[in-house]
Amino acid sequence: MKLYEKVAHAIEERIEQSFYQAGEKLPSIRALSLTHEVSISTAQEAYRLLEDQGWVESRPKSGFYVVNRQKAPQQLPDLSRPTQTPIEVSQWEEVLNLLCASTTADIVQLSRAIPDLEAPTLKPLMRIMSDLNKHGGGSILSYEDLRGADCLRLQIARLMVDSGCRLHPDDIITTAGCQEALSASLRAVTQQDDVVAVDSPSFYGSLQAIKALGLKALEIPTHPETGISIEALELAMEQWPVKAILITPTCNNPLGYTMPVEHKQRLLELTSRYDIPIIEDDIYGDLSYTSPRPPSIKSFDTEGRVLLCSSFSKSLAPGLRIGWVAPGRYVNQVMHMKYVVTASTPTLPQHGIAEFIAQGGYERHIRKMRAKYHQSRDVMIGWVEKYFPKGTKISYPQGGFLLWVELPTDIDTVELNQRTMKRGVSIAPGVLFSASGKYRNCMRLNFTDKPSEKNENAIKQVATCIQEMVSELT
């Protein structure tokens, strides 16, 4: 790290730790040079870097200020009101359409949950893997241990300390992405026709897993800032034979909230009373805008009741297909499912990622991505407020790169997506996130990309299509 990068990094950390608050004036260049014992030009370079990275802004004739984050959107979505009866999940056709939609380069994809894959901080990982391919020898081509590579499980155990979990590497099983972790966990704790309670709206991959495994979904009202309603869940559990709870409590997809710690604890107590497992999807946890990241439910679990599922698909890259599950007391069932479903997890990327983490590359990358997504969230919310119809409700994500938008009028976002596609923009229609086709007037947009004219234009295109449809209604 160059000297000016070190100085910049020190300031960045203080901003992250809220030592310097949003909008606050920062030390002058001269003061910076004095406290850090560097030259004036190094101090200047440090501020320039921080400006590039979007941490600070310079105000002419005044100095440097911590960037003022967007305030929460004017109007958040309402508490969701799903069916509250166990139902068979539908919407597979709609999910399939999204998954198989054209991905040509000229389409701005606001639909898929794909992280920034061009980040320079990923390059060292690619280099490590390239070298492994060249010099790794036969062992890198063989089946990996059923539980996963030792070196990677060790590093994952270390990463999980950040979320408050103290796990032994042997408590962790690596998987082909978080999706395998979720479906193996579901299979491990349920039988055909069982009822699984979920937050709502909910990640469509989880809902479809519930469907494909012959289970029923029980959707629970969910608050856009605090997550699943514990009261509603308790009522539902009194009424229905719930066999498991599947939620994404930290940096939720699609709503972006992080459940308050106290809610997480209450949820755990509730399931303890009913002796029910929680499948906790933590895939966006490391992308929380706050540092240190929020604790997982798993971190409070003393009974081995929580199956924590995650992956590197959002923090690094989904094409690697490396995830993990910490299945607590269900380890034997999960291991059996993992074996019969994929036998073992790809060998080389496990070793590559382990090395990348060990070298400090993961932490560096995550720090950059957090800051980047945090910034583009604010820009994105600004655009949606500016271009979408009055009365549009917008989520206020606490991490990750996904925004949930609820339109004021009864517009079908499946049709909206067909229209925007013609204009080179894809969105994720709200119905995908419901077991029964609700949220028809909602959509999910990603803000992975650095804000650009192209992306602002894409939002304008969506807005234009909305206007078209509104005027056709009246």
Add this chain to the structure above:
Amino acid sequence: MKLYEKVAHAIEERIEQSFYQAGEKLPSIRALSLTHEVSISTAQEAYRLLEDQGWVESRPKSGFYVVNRQKAPQQLPDLSRPTQTPIEVSQWEEVLNLLCASTTADIVQLSRAIPDLEAPTLKPLMRIMSDLNKHGGGSILSYEDLRGADCLRLQIARLMVDSGCRLHPDDIITTAGCQEALSASLRAVTQQDDVVAVDSPSFYGSLQAIKALGLKALEIPTHPETGISIEALELAMEQWPVKAILITPTCNNPLGYTMPVEHKQRLLELTSRYDIPIIEDDIYGDLSYTSPRPPSIKSFDTEGRVLLCSSFSKSLAPGLRIGWVAPGRYVNQVMHMKYVVTASTPTLPQHGIAEFIAQGGYERHIRKMRAKYHQSRDVMIGWVEKYFPKGTKISYPQGGFLLWVELPTDIDTVELNQRTMKRGVSIAPGVLFSASGKYRNCMRLNFTDKPSEKNENAIKQVATCIQEMVSELT
């Protein structure tokens, strides 16, 4: 390729095509030099190479001869006599023991079905993947199409022409290994508690998938040379509500047989009459010692009734975790299962393998491996006949690298394995291949490695342990 290698290669091909038969005298060095228009020393070098590779042997004062292949073993195993009632699969503990057994370098692993991973013909694949990691850019890091990479599906469709299948790339879905193909297929055509008919002995991964998905196995008597008994299967289907048939008809694991074409056709007719799908595991098909390889059952299927499952785990390397399924009429169900279980198949290795096949590297590698395994089969059979007790029955594999051995006395091979492990050799106990713990006096050995003193010694160690146990019996 050097000149002498070219000449050697030409002869190798003629041997492979049976133009020169086993035991036949080959052209003299002088004749070779004349027909190929090369120097005497080049012709000599060519023969030396062929000798090294085990294709030819020189007999002093007489010349060069095509190596005489081992005749079929003295005694083949009997037709198997499994339970013939639908049962819950047991033996998970035993499988887990095998999967988690120590894999330190000083153990000769005769237990696992791992191909030769040090072959020089794999090097170009590693180079391609190394370059992709370096220069592939962001797209190589993203989710691949749900069906799999177009380029790879095209190449797989081409490869499958060798087995008599004419498929469109869109008829193929790539998977995380053959194991995912098998379990997705099983889930696609069955419901909890359904009965699945299998050959017996059977690959333990399939049996455990049947168990984990809540299905029952119906094991059908199987002949060590012709495979599943069609008569016994028909009787069983009259008696039980069989919902699917899962078999490995070509280069079977563990028995090594290839079902005669006519049996494959009769099996297909039978299932057509009962309107039942066949899950055909073809993972060792390309490693058949005959060239061209035998046709798959799928190649005769005009009704979309066969779900063909395969992977590159035995032909290239298992750590890549790239397989595929051609699910016929069950494509929608399989695609749904594939999505919820792993979402998508690792991106980079799909592109790497596609490029490797396109460059001709796959064919080159397979040709070498076929010849190599063919040769070590014969050496291995020779060793087992020499060192194991009289009356030992041995399979006669028609492809792949796995041998099935049935001991004449009632020795428990689970215990045998514990003893051989102490002497640095692992074997696969027969009970793993049965749903109900049969084949206790059988074992599976691999002959992946080039025959060496070390491996001969390993077989001697196993033989010694057998003798120990026999003498303790009496």
